[in-house]
Amino acid sequence: MARARAPGSDVQPPMEHEVIVISDSDSDEEVHNSSANSSAPLSWMEASMKLLLMAESELRNDEQAMETLLRDLNIPPSAGVRRSLQVVCEQLSELLVLSSGHQRRHRACNDLVAVVCEVLSLAQTAPVSAQLTIAAQVKEEDGGDAVHNLLYGVVQIMERWCYLINKWAKSGVGKDVAFSKAMSRLEALSRLCDERINQIQTDISSHEVEKEEVAAQWKDAMDKFRTLLQLSSQYTDIPPGDSVVLAFNSTLKLNEGMIEKHSTHNKNLIILLGKKKEVVARKRFYQAVLQLACAVRELTGLSNQVEQEMGCPPDKQKFLQNELLELVHILFDILREAMVSNQFREQVCFCKQFMLFWLIHRNQLPPVVMEIVSSNFDTLSKTKDPSKCFSDAVGSVCSGLQRAL
Numbered sequence: 001m002a003r004a005r006a007p008g009s010d011v012q013p014p015m016e017h018e019v020i021v022i023s024d025s026d027s028d029e030e031v032h033n034s035s036a037n038s039s040a041p042l043s044w045m046e047a048s049m050k051l052l053l054m055a056e057s058e059l060r061n062d063e064q065a066m067e068t069l070l071r072d073l074n075i076p077p078s079a080g081v082r083r084s085l086q087v088v089c090e091q092l093s094e095l096l097v098l099s100s101g102h103q104r105r106h107r108a109c110n111d112l113v114a115v116v117c118e119v120l121s122l123a124q125t126a127p128v129s130a131q132l133t134i135a136a137q138v139k140e141e142d143g144g145d146a147v148h149n150l151l152y153g154v155v156q157i158m159e160r161w162c163y164l165i166n167k168w169a170k171s172g173v174g175k176d177v178a179f180s181k182a183m184s185r186l187e188a189l190s191r192l193c194d195e196r197i198n199q200i201q202t203d204i205s206s207h208e209v210e211k212e213e214v215a216a217q218w219k220d221a222m223d224k225f226r227t228l229l230q231l232s233s234q235y236t237d238i239p240p241g242d243s244v245v246l247a248f249n250s251t252l253k254l255n256e257g258m259i260e261k262h263s264t265h266n267k268n269l270i271i272l273l274g275k276k277k278e279v280v281a282r283k284r285f286y287q288a289v290l291q292l293a294c295a296v297r298e299l300t301g302l303s304n305q306v307e308q309e310m311g312c313p314p315d316k317q318k319f320l321q322n323e324l325l326e327l328v329h330i331l332f333d334i335l336r337e338a339m340v341s342n343q344f345r346e347q348v349c350f351c352k353q354f355m356l357f358w359l360i361h362r363n364q365l366p367p368v369v370m371e372i373v374s375s376n377f378d379t380l381s382k383t384k385d386p387s388k389c390f391s392d393a394v395g396s397v398c399s400g401l402q403r404a405l
Contacts, residue, residue, distance in 0.1 A: 041073045041129075042072040043131045043353075044357070045131070045356060047069070047072075047120075048113045048114065051113050051116055051117070054066070054089045055089045055090075055093040055096060056096060060089035060093065061086070063086075067082060070082065070085070070120075073120060073124060075120060075123045076125070078295070078299050080298060081295045081296060081299055083295075084288070084291050084294075084295040085292055087288045087291065088116055088289055091281065091284050091288045092112060092113070092285055094281045094284075095109045095112070095281050095282060095285055096109050098274075098277060098281055099278065111396075112285065114356060114360060115289055116289060117360050118360045118362075119182055119292050119296055120296070121364075122175060122293075122297075122300065123296040123300055127162070127166040128169070128361060128364065129159075132151075132154070132350060132353050132354060150338040153334045154331065157330055157334065158354075158357070161324070164323055165324075167320050168320050168321075168324075168364070168366060169364060174364055175300070178364045179363075181404060182293055182363050183293050183297075185403065186286050186287075186290040186293065187290065190283055190286045190290070193280075193283035193286065194283065197276060197279050197280060200272055200279065203268075204273065207265045207269050210261075210265055211262060211265040214258055214261050215262065217258055218255065218258055218259075221251055221255045221258070222251070225250075228250070228251070317366075321366045321368055324365070324366065325372060332379075335390075335394075336380065336383065338390060339386040339387065339390045339391070339394070347387065347389055348389040351389040351390055351393035352393070354393055358397040358400065359396070359400045362400060362401055370404065370405065373401060374398070374405060377394060377397050377398040377401055380398070381394050381395050
């Protein structure tokens with residue numbers, strides 16, 4: 001299907017029907033943009049919630065629901081991608097069950113949805129969009145307060161940022177770099193799980209050995225107890241029943257520490273076995289997402305080849321990098337002001353969207369830009385007295401970008 005492009009625009013979402021633009025008038029461009037917006041993909045906030053719902057319910061086994069989600073994201077629902085995504089949801093479901101009752105671990109599992117969205121974003125046929133909804137709220141307020149205006153400034157910069165990311169992706173280098181980084185990180189995360197599993201298994205073995213040693217010591221103590229019991233029955237006038245109680249109480253009192261030690265090892269073993277089960281499930285999740293990435297890469301292989309043939313020359317790539325770097329300084333000047341503002345409901349929602357955007361599209365930046373952006377987020381995370389929602393969002397983005405370097 002051919003794509004229609006508005007005058008002066010390099011990137012437009014795919015159209016349902018072929019449209020030939022023959023006029024440069026403003027009115028024609030407005031009509032075209034309106035049509036393009038109607039086919040905008042589902043936001044990643046909505047997509048992440050739907051993926052969680054699928055993982056937590058039997059919807060993950062519903063092929064129609066899976067296909068609908070992919071279509072809503074402007075991703076061709078190939079059998080390979082659909083099956084791989086179903087396996088990912090199954091593995092995420094297992095993780096959520098294992099972490100239930102542990103708030104921090106459960107929240108960390110929820111955050112893994114961003115990893116899935118990051119891979120799926122590489123299969124989208126629509127251009128990258130910031131999807132930050134504060135803009136509409138600000139316009140309704142005729143200027144609003146200073147915080148709204150600051151966030152609106154972030155939105156404007158981010159939209160320009162997305163335009164340049166789309167240009168970078170078209171260079172043919174962008175998506176290759178994004179795929180390589182995403183897959184390398186998933187492999188690294190899987191290896192970290194292996195290391196963690198080995199460490200836990202070492203701890204388990206250590207506790208099992210010590211538990212057996214304590215059990216052997218207790219056996220020796222009980223043997224002494226039996227000897228004491230025999231002696232007491234032979235040389236004292238204490239009734240047999242009372243002598244048993246006295247001898248056992250004496251043995252118990254002498255070995256209280258041993259019993260407590262055995263109980264501690266047993267509790268630690270239960271905890272470690274639970275942790276091992278969770279890390280094994282996490283490894284299976286990363287491996288499932290890696291398989292999804294392979295399916296996505298296979299799906300986009302043909303289109304990537306076309307993009308590379310149409311790619312821009314190295315000097316154009318350098319120009320795009322410079323434009324992105326200019327936007328970095330403007331963006332972080334605004335963010336520094338927004339960081340110290342009072343917290344309100346719209347700001348919390350905005351921060352969640354902002355965080356998700358960066359975690360999903362972090363691999364789609366040129367390496368030079370990525371390093372500078374990561375450094376700026378690191379500086380931003382050290383802002384004094386920030387609003388909590390911004391502090392949490394910036395902290396998550398900062399750690400996510402550092403892992404992607």
